[in-house]
Amino acid sequence: MDPHYHPQAVEAEAQEYWEANRSFQVSEEPGREKFYCLCMFPYPSGRLHMGHVRNYTIGDVISRYQRMCGRNVLQPMGWDAFGLPAENAAMKNNVAPAQWTRENIEYMRGQLRQLGFAYDWQREIATCDPDYYRWEQWFFTRLLEKGLVYRRESTVNWDPVDQTVLANEQVIDGRGWRSGALVEKRRIPQWFVRITAYAEELLQGLDDLPGWPAQVKTMQRNWIGKSRGVLVRFPRTDAGEPLEIFTTRPDTLMGVTYMALAAQHPMVEAAAADNPELASFIDECNRGSTAEADLAVMEKKGLPLGISVRHPITDEEIPVWVANFVLMEYGTGAVMSVPAHDQRDWEFARAYGLPVRQVIAPATADATVDLDSGAYVDAGVLVNSGPFDGLDSAEAFDDIAAYLSERKLGDVQVNFRLRDWGVSRQRYWGAPIPVVHREDGTVLPVAEDDLPVVLPENIRYEGGANPLHSMTDFLNAGTDDAEQPLRRETDTFDTFMESSWYYARFACPDASGMLDARANYWLPVDQYIGGIEHAILHLLYARFFHRLMRDEGLVETDEPFANLLTQGMVLKDGAKMSKSKGNTVDPQALIEQYGADTVRLFMMFAAPPEQTLEWSDSGVEGAHRFLRRLWKLVGSDELPPVSVTDWTALQLTGNATALRRKTHQTIAKVSDDVSRRYTFNTAIAAVMELCNEINRFKPTGEGDRAVLREALESVVLLLSPITPHICHRLWFSLGHEQAVIHERWPAADPAAMRESELRLAVQVNGKVRAQLQVPADAAEDAIKAAALADENVQRFLEGREPKKIILVPRKLVNIVVA
């Protein structure tokens, strides 16, 4: 065997073997345990970045491990191919988005192959392929028929110079990123999917996902935001509909001193008609971005409408204000303000000189209220609340709700923060929304036989308006039954639509319908892996879409992803790697210099998968050095495999017994790390320790040789999911005829792992003062006696009698004095 490790040759050889043998092509095998391992598919942005390499290496390690455990493993790969960057690239480089995207896919597919991932490439999907998105279009028309999608007006960012809708990301400090023009909010009709109809189920479903990280479930719970409160109607002092608000704190109702409305609230718009100051305030509110983060940090501003309502209990007159921090999209677009017991209301009241009225007092004497420095927001006991005085907040909630309900002034209501999913995008590079418009403004779904609505790909893209607007062939959709002309919709779908069901299509990529029975063999995904940045939106939409497909009879399960691993970001210089920040590290250069195995090993070794990984160029070299040592260590053993049937019959030297113990402890440790903890970094560290021990081991007889052999084979088997190419080669060089991918994962022998002696720490008052070597089966009293007998321990006891001796089995003895 070549004494030098040449990764390029080794990796080409392994990859050719896997390809020639179609090693990773799988089909349904009823009766055999399946394992569906999926990584979030990439957006084909041009080249792989380190985040991809990290994500896909984790998935590949898990897939290859599960395969060695005997499961029928599906690991597919595809492309989330629609999206904004293709349009930006088109403008910049004068190339059609379709062409740009497909060229990127070609290149990135080659990179993934070089990294040796065990994908079933026959299942490859690109979401920009009409064979894929036609089913999304079909499904949308089904939802339309069921009333699960609807059209209404909603707000977008409008660039008045470029005459185009901007994504939040394209609005920088309230201005269009290209034109620099002040962005305006504009309301246009858009399609929505009723995710709110599934809010309760999506919330409950989280309880049935033990394989999901708690933090992700918490984020989703908070996002769905279920709350119980009261819808209160405040009658107007003049004519007109009462003002409705939702509050979770009806116990503070007696402390309301003003009402606050969103600028888009109908009552505000009506009042602005004869109030120029108000009209200009609304204009001001209608500038800038629609992003919630921007709205939340804005200076809180407002204006009185000159309108008032009556308090539903006291009949007192309450002024109505418009405020820039109230969102029309939430609740009713109006809130009751209780400055004494809500911090934001308090700040607003301070700024505008509105009264602060305390109606809640602390339930315990030690709490204090200082309304000059801020609101008192905790629950407590009602004061200044007339008939409700003395009730605690919980009782007051019920009593006040009942009072309002009897008088038809309010109702207990469950409210969700979750809003319906707006899926319309005023973009070219997306799946066309399959509807047509009549001249009278009514809308019809495209008939099933007329699907897919194919997006024209051979276009010139010059930015600004959606090029579909000027394509008469596309726009002309024939006539309806009454011979009236039909115009095709030019909006396309949110790309989250495609990524909400691709995992199911991978099970049956050539199905003649949206899905077929194969989906039910493979689903749910057993292990889903992707970036933590998708913790809410993508994962929630996919969970929702899965239920929609279930209710259409397409899948049998409730949840799409049984286990979820959220990988941390790859950062450099403390920031997410991105082209715009110019801090990317190109994996390609590393693959070419060191080989795929080095890159894979380094990525898995540098940090546990859930943690952010701060990139550093050093360390890659170290991973490569380890592989070179491994090559020499294993490759130099050219004796044939040893088969031992009964290890207990062998006479082993002390060193051999120790090495065998280390081997089996390592097998146990790595198995646990890979299968339960997903801490590949500690798994690799354990194998490195074993290699260090092998290096020090000098075999002297047949038994020693058998132990060495077992250790080397274990190293290769344990590393094979992580660095599959070098292990493929080394397994053959160890004399095996079958490729390592067909081998079973090794089992740890508990008898071999047993220690005969233990090393315990001896503490005096919690500080380590000595180390103790004791037989593994030593009695408690003997251990305590030995600990007390230690010279240094005696020195620190200073003749004092131990008050207590704490013995933690296998760990330490703590002698407590004084």
Added chain:
RNA sequence: GCCCGGGUGGCGGAACUGGUAGACGCUGUGGACUUAAAAUCCAUUGUCCUUUGGACGUGCGGGUUCGAUUCCCGCCCUGGGCACCA
């Protein structure tokens, strides 16, 4: 602003259920080999104290405990998400 994370040597990280802080690797330093360099191998590498040994040390300030990186309270810094980036 709101929701969810993170903070441990010069660096990446380990310590899994409250039990010996710093595994494994990187870097640095010293040495071997070499005409020399690279590669490789060996030793060493938290700070401080003259020591066999000891003090300090896990963002900061408190608390609980025989014992806290781990649990509790209050801060600071930092990453992710906030519904049209994917």
